[in-house]
Amino acid sequence: MSDFEPKIIGFLCNWCSYEGADSAGKAQREYPANLKVVRVMCSGRVDPQFILKAFKEGADGVLILGCHPGDCHYKEGNYKMLRRFSLLKKMLEQFGIEEERLRLDWVSASESEKFIKIVSDMTAKVRSLGPLSKYE
Amino acid sequence: MSKPKIALYWCSSCGGCEESVVDIAENVLTVRELADIVFWPVALDVKYKDVEAFADNEIAVTLINGSIRMDEQEHMAKLLRRKSQKIIAQGACAHIGGIYGLANLNKKGECLDKAYKEVPSVKNPKGVLPQVKTKDCGRELELPDFHDTVRSLDQVITVDYYIPGCPPNPKYIVEAVLAVLGNKDLPFGYVFAERRSLCHSCHLVDSKPQDSVINKIKRVHEWVWDPEKCFLAQDMICLGPATRGGCEERCIKGNMPCRGCYGPVENVEDQGGKFLSALASIINSNDEKQLKKIAGSFPDIAGFCYRYSLPTSLLKKKVG
Amino acid sequence: MTKKITIDAITRLEGHGKIEIFVDDKGDVERAYLQVPEFKGFEKFCEGRPAEEMPVITQKVCGVCPVAHHTASSKALDALWKVDPPRAAKKIRELMYNAFIFEDHLLHFFFLGGPDFVVGPQAPALERNIFGVIDKVGVEIAKKVIDIRKKVRGINAIISGSPLYPVCGLPGGISKALKKNERDDIANVVKEALEFAKFTLKLWEDIVLKNKEYVDLILSDIYFHKTYYMGLVDKNNKVNFYDGKIRVVDPDGKEFEKFEAKDYLKHLEERVETWSYMKFLYLKKIGWKGFVDGKESGVYRVAPLARLNASDGMATPLAQMEYERMYKHLGGKPVHNTMAYHWARLVEVLYAAERMEELIQDDEIIDPTVRNIPEHLPTEGVGVVEAPRGTLFHHYKTDKNGMLTAVNLLVATQNNAAAICMSIEKAAKRLIKGDNISEGLLNMIEMAFRAYDPCLACATHSLPGEMPLKVSIYNRKRKLLKEIVRG
């Protein structure tokens, strides 16, 4: 379906990525409206349950953004997320959820450009994948 | 006045729950003093008609085990719900979907074709499958329908209380029945087991270092581990941390790791997701390549994380 | 007008196995169907799982005989990884296995099948259960039954953690060695078990064999089928539950074929009927000739009587004596009388007890080495055991990481499925004439069915044990004409 607009949930860490999104806003740079953001203190706070929940509630993609490795406001929270991500991705395949539907990346407060690029890329990707049949 | 009525019933189950009822042994007599067992397919000759004949809520409590896969199971569950004041889901299948729930990672058709057409021992040139309605030389026969997915009991009817486990601990079966018969005031959805996860009572917990890490997943057939050391501390998959206690560590005492049959602890929505998070968080690497390698050493992640709870997981089944 | 008599486990709607009997206009029985109304799909959903997890996964096929599945699975893993368990491990496995057979057979005799004889075929339904047995044999004995069952289950709790679902099975051995003190505890239980086995046979003798009515019943032509018989035998062709070759004898008792479990596909085949979720096994070399007995039909039987028929005897002294006594009493091998299953079952109980005794007295059983680690890449493996209700096959294929790519399970009652239908049909044919359906016939039909101790849980993962019966007679429009409740 061509007019399909994917729903993407984003978990953004308070210190880097959420700031990055804000600076994109302050620069009044447009990016896809598909992304809806949940603010967490640290990407390390992202419980896989949240990601599964998002898919269950109808998200077609889930995006997690944290501080760059080494820059985590809490030292290593982003690494903990990276560890979970590595297993979760593999497990989601077993549920028939394509790996492109879950993405983890690093965006610093200053990287509004990178933020916009990631959101645009992911939206395009998921749009091409089509909707994830909603769970009842 | 007559004693309160108890019923027991099975849906898609293996009979192990029945065995564990038999295993309450001497307590059977106590229960019989307190109540009349009015319906128990395995042991008593009571007809379905008689169940229909009961007034609504006439049965004080019904223990139902097994998951829901066939339409008649759903029908019967609903009937018993109507007839019973309280429904207790007994055993992992009724509680969290059970091991048959792994079939939710496959399509219904795949399961049938595999068993009746593809396995090497079957000779089925016409490729026939069991039918809901069929005629054999004009003789009409019927079979119940096979649903698309396995569901836990509370995905079909309202369940008041739960007795987890595969098999359930007879101790809790007695406790549950006595509690209900004694009109003990219990919160809706109460689970008859420990509140904390298995580790709290596990004798191996002391052997787990405070900075325990996972270096690679080791499988049970690959090596001989230290029976006196926490499995996770030995890079092995043990669902203990994410699994409600109450089984008395039977598997651990058999020197094998926990597979999670008691289901999640309260406040946990998704046992597998939680276990995955706990395990992944302590993986001993921050390097993407190495993490990929370690993830690679973990086979069938879904099958381990949701060994018993797939139907009640957030995702419930394979997409589509 | 054609009538349909439904002998149903409480009701078709609620399932777990039912028998449908069709009578023609003359009121003669046309066909009897054993229908199994449930399916779980193990063969599919086990694919993609790690093979080493199968012993704990597949035992959930059946809570009545989990140990059978656990053990068959463990043996399939040995074959899959081409690893031979240490002797101690094999002995512990076999000990656990015999304990299980002992306890399961006993359960059937006293709780399920036995009441027919102990309490009597004509006794009212509500007495024909364990409580009836209690009244008949006295509370003391009943207590003993419950007690010994509990203790023997305890053996498996010691060995494997759980009295119900063992977890110890691994490719190349088991997870836990037997400690000295554990061995002593088990030894004590085994002594009691042996005594109880003897006692049970005495009970059989006093209550059944000394009762002409029962003996006639056993020998009656109603419960008579000339079929092939299959069972596991050791190198001396003696009955063995845990290991050996599969031996098939023809209706004359002559060896028809003998093969390794891994070759089962050359010898056995499954038939699919649209009216049951249970598949029907038959001998491949002869082929499927329908639900008929005789040399020309591929239908064969398994489980206690079949095992005894397919063997040259028992490997333990007392059981051997009882074996000989049984055949002498029933007119020599092979015995085709379905009711003899009950006797054969008790012979096996005795053997199981004796075998446990042998194993627990063997010092090697407390050897701490109970595992060999696989060194070869896994490819394909078949495991077999004699479950209480017949020969059980597990067949796995995996990739080089031991992840399952194909799974096939041939479960005990499937072997007997065709024969059960025939036995019911035959009994029904003899007993049902027109609308004149005596209530007594129901017991008779039920007994035909019950003798096999069919575990539909195994066959389809459905009802374990027994099915109370009722007969409903319908006309073509399924209008209920008459209903009789057994007993």
Added chain:
Amino acid sequence: MAERVGVYICECGPNIKEAVDVGELTIYAQGLESVVLAKPFNLLCSASGQELLSKDIKEHGLTRVVIAACSPKEHEATFEKVLKNAGLNPFLLQVANIREQCAWTIKDKRAATQKAKAMIKAAVNRVIHHEPLEAKEIDCQTDVLVVGSGVAGLSAALTLAQKNRKVYLVEKLPWIGGQVARYEKVFPTLECASCVTAPVLDEVLHHGHTDLMSNSEVEGLTGFYGNFIVKVRKKARLVDLRACIGCGACFEACPVKVKNEFNENMDERHAIYIPFAGALPAVAAIDRKNCLRFKGQVCEACLKACPFAAINYDEKDQLVELKVGAIVLAVGFDLFDARKAPQYSYGKAENIMTAFEFERMLNSTGPTAGKILMKNKKPPKTIAFIHCVGSRVKKFNEHCSGVCCSYLLKFAHMAKEKLPKATVCEFYSDLCLPGKEAQEFCDKVTGKKGIELLHMSGADSIKITVKNNKAFIQYADVSGKNKNKTVDMVVLAPAMQGVKDSKELAKLFDVSLGKAGFFVEENNQLAPVSTTTKGVFIAGCCAGPKDIPASVAQGQAAAGCILLRLVPGEKLTISPRVAVVDSELCSGCKTCLNLCPFKAITYDEKEKQCVVNEVLCRGCGTCVAACPSAAIKARHFTNKQISAEIKGLLE
């Protein structure tokens, strides 16, 4: 009782109003469950906006507030205050960021409005689950530990002492003052270094509130912000601090002679010694490594020689335990080991020295009493100063130490002062002259004749070898042309690095270690002297290369932070946005223990459970996400709250 949620949609002047349909949003919000009122407002953060909010809360008995406006980063705090003043717990607020995330980034008004709806819905869903939270207060120690007695440590200590704070100043050497104490003059003013530091040192030495612990090292640290417990080893000096006046009688008596590391091994000292004149405290110390007594021989030379009976061979190390509320790390720096870069032939040839060595040579209290001499005791005719040794190159250090250019110019100037006839040349690739005066200083110096500036093409496009006792320098000039020069003496300016034992120190004080062995700031922009470990501050060159004023400023800044946050009599307020363990549910599986970056989680052996220290916890929630039995709760970021938010966003 049913919640009463008020939703406020800020138009943010034209910003939001023009981009999303505020009217539609308002109607939508009014229709949401438990929303009792929804209003648009022109500028909610304005005084009138805040008034309206606080008035409504009271009049309509709102129990929860959702504000759809700008980023919570901007005004969450503002609105929290409003709630508080209106008598509503500030945590019962949720902000939907519809300006940055809708108005400013979605051109299509319809799409922007749709997204804004979802965000408001999510906020309402979430706020229902919010819990009123109270900030917790704990008692705290106001004494402070300062580690390192260089200019940074000194100024921190002094600033604190001046505010009557008890300061423990721990210096691992027997004498204080750090590197600066060894300098002759400081750039760019060319003031006398000791004249600059002496008064400070003196004040510290005699201030009633400073407890100087020279010759001491921190061995253990436990506790947390406001309540640290520090174990300090006071190494035996074997000379009574109070009795000794530093007369030096004992030096002559001492039969032992060893190289003097304080003078970069360019001269010798005794086993009992004061490294150089003017070292403070002016009290001798015995170094046990070299003293004969401690090698098992019989010697009482110094004891006999001392007119003040200050020698005490029996003195033992003391372990003292200090209770402090905060810690300032000012452990200074070391120089890059030029031996690692063979191209400079350092250590392989005479008269090739480091800046430190030259500093001591220039110093009147140094090995040559201030004379510039070659090994052969003759003054050099030509001196080369080499910039960027081991810095600004990938191979060793990428950073620029920032001060070398200035002090090498200082060297040039002083060299010319002392040897007017000599020619000096500076080999540089770029001149780094930040600040108000450096450039002016540079021009002044390089203006002189006899001072050459040689511009190399790269920081390391230079090679020094030895040709008949002279240094032969080959280099590529800025145009890439290969040139060479022969000089009598070479002075290298190696990169500044963290101290050699910075790794151990980082571990001990639980601060993170960055490149080149420097400690890492909590935030290099806005929190340059605090670290990710609450209560542990860094100042001076251990946090990165800097000049003296910058080091002093950092010392004072650290002191300032401490004075600000640790006030006697005041309790320490800690944010309630932290993790808490439900002891009813924690099974003690130990999963979380190793995950906490702040060591806030401990295992209670008795209860077999994990416990979160609310003071140390920063509320990142990593342990919460990992806890397999959901026994840890992240206050204000609970699973319930976030799940509700997710659901709202997707409905």
